[in-house]
Amino acid sequence: MSEQNTHFIFDPMAAKYDRCNHIFSFGVDGRWRKRLIRAVAPYPHQCVLDMCTGTGDVVFSFLKHSPVQDITGIDISESMINLAQEKQIRFSRRVWMRNKKVSWTLADAARTALVSGSFDAVTCAFGIRNIPDRTATLNEIYRLLKPKGKLGILEFSLPANPLFRIPYKFYLNRLMPLLGQWVVGDKEPLRYLAQSIGHWHTEVDFSTELARAGFKLIRKTPLSGGVAALWLAVKR
């Protein structure tokens, strides 16, 4: 799978994406997104941007679990953005959707047309690993944040403890592609997921990349025994 076309993986499986997330993470993904939102902790008047928003789960989680009233979701996949908009219509009568401003933008996270310094917080859940031009994306996020604005990144990882890492890698590399065939009708997206998590965990020094983009107060917190990790960083 070439790095240039990873987002095309998400178009064909967009409709099944949410189901996959919940099944393969045993329903823990919602808890991880809540951790992300609590960590970023926006105030009611603040503007939030969610990069690689997919079907908008982080956006809706912010609206449900934080006082934020103005949020934008960006994704490069039109199918994902369409599904996010359909969800917004479905949720429109919920109490937590009242008086909220939600915008969706079809764009590459590495080069958006949004105004510099317009967001108090930027989040990205399970997206940064898939982006080929991560340096440009981190520079873009830095540009879009206000001074002292917060960045919260959620990403898959591998457990540090070998007693957990070995069975987890078996699940990731062997069982998940088989389950993928059953749930999505194709092993390839889940094979790609396993490969990309392995590469991300062993090859990428993400804290250094964040520091190089200009961020300070960089903190990494392992979640669920290291299956996922939450990075927090602040614009200088």
Ligand SMILES: C[S@@+](CC[C@H](N)C(=O)[O-])C[C@H]1O[C@@H](n2cnc3c(N)ncnc32)[C@H](O)[C@@H]1O
């Ligand atoms: C694994 S999904 C994560 C969706 C969502 N954040 C969540 O928590 O479920 C990754 C998303 O990143 C998007 N994506 C990939 N490359 C991108 C890019 N360069 N710019 C913006 N979005 C991108 C994909 O289209 C996909 O919707």
